[in-house]
Amino acid sequence: METTDEPGAAMVALTCPTHGPYTAWRVAGAPVVAGLNDCPRCIDARQAEADRDGREKAARQLRARKLRQLADIASIPPRFAAATFDGYQVSTPGQARALAICRGYAASWSSQCMKGGSLVLTGGTGTGKTRLACTVANTIIPEHMASVCFGTVSSVTRTVRATYARNSDRTEAQALADLLVPDLLIIDEVGASTGSDHELGLLFEIINKRYEHLRPMIVVSNLNADDLRKLLGQRVMDRFEECATVVAFDWGSWRAQAGRA
Numbered sequence: 001m002e003t004t005d006e007p008g009a010a011m012v013a014l015t016c017p018t019h020g021p022y023t024a025w026r027v028a029g030a031p032v033v034a035g036l037n038d039c040p041r042c043i044d045a046r047q048a049e050a051d052r053d054g055r056e057k058a059a060r061q062l063r064a065r066k067l068r069q070l071a072d073i074a075s076i077p078p079r080f081a082a083a084t085f086d087g088y089q090v091s092t093p094g095q096a097r098a099l100a101i102c103r104g105y106a107a108s109w110s111s112q113c114m115k116g117g118s119l120v121l122t123g124g125t126g127t128g129k130t131r132l133a134c135t136v137a138n139t140i141i142p143e144h145m146a147s148v149c150f151g152t153v154s155s156v157t158r159t160v161r162a163t164y165a166r167n168s169d170r171t172e173a174q175a176l177a178d179l180l181v182p183d184l185l186i187i188d189e190v191g192a193s194t195g196s197d198h199e200l201g202l203l204f205e206i207i208n209k210r211y212e213h214l215r216p217m218i219v220v221s222n223l224n225a226d227d228l229r230k231l232l233g234q235r236v237m238d239r240f241e242e243c244a245t246v247v248a249f250d251w252g253s254w255r256a257q258a259g260r261a
């Protein structure tokens with residue numbers, strides 16, 4: 001049935017297979033143009049879908065941008081940027097334990113983050129300490145959008161030492177406060193070089209502040225627990241005994257084995 005309200009235009013009764021009858025305006029005699037006389041509820045549904053797709057795409061792009069930013073901030077060494085727990089090969093019970101502890105730490109990140117849970121990875125060279133520490137980062141960044149900062153003792157303390165320059169517009173206290181910001185701070189090569197007393201003092205400050213603020217850390221060192229205690233002092237080690245799992249990497253060097261990097 002058609003009713004003409006104005007010259008040349010007609011109200012036509014149409015039926016949508018999904019939504020049933022509806023009316024549409026059509027210029028009398030004009031051919032039906034696909035889409036022009038579509039059911040209004042179908043048009044609404046298509047629009048809603050397009051909006052949702054657009055929002056989802058925007059959210060995906062935002063997430064990808066944020067992940068790139070978090071990866072930049074983390075400064076994971078390129079060698080370990082793609083390291084995974086599955087790629088960590090196990091041939092001794094000690095390696096299995098180290099892997100299980102680090103994997104468990106990453107898997108329980110939400111609670112570690114709340115309670116300031118930390119790891120101390122100690123042991124000989126080439127045993128995979130840095131690799132596993134980076135793997136924790138590679139896991140919690142995409143899974144939790146966690147912010148991570150990886151550095152050696154000298155690179156971590158550098159930002160603090162830079163504030164001593166005469167032209168610095170920041171104070172030591174501000175730089176120390178900045179080191180509280182990352183959800184996880186990984187400090188590698190503790191004890192590898194004989195840092196100055198001042199550097200050690202800064203390291204203590206950083207560890208102590210993060211401990212007090214319940215901020216997680218992974219401390220990596222070639223030294224065994226006793227030598228680490230001598231280096232960092234009883235006060236620091238007491239803090240780790242309270243909040244950290246200490247893992248001894250007491251097997252041979254991966255690097256020393258023929259044919260390996």
Ligand SMILES: Nc1ncnc2c1ncn2[C@@H]1O[C@H](COP(=O)(O)OP(=O)(O)OP(=O)(O)O)[C@@H](O)[C@H]1O
Pocket residue numbers: 087088089090095123124125126127128129130131132221222249254255261
């Ligand atoms: N269990 C393992 N499975 C696979 N690769 C490993 C394993 N252990 C070590 N590696 C590899 O051996 C090399 C040395 O590992 P890594 O740098 O993590 O050792 P490290 O304990 O940090 O040594 P250092 O104390 O000298 O810094 C890396 O290329 C790492 O990927």
Ligand SMILES: [Mg+2]
Pocket residue numbers: 129130131188189
């Ligand atoms: Mg290392």
Ligand SMILES: [Zn+2]
Pocket residue numbers: 016017018019020039040041042043
């Ligand atoms: Zn419809």
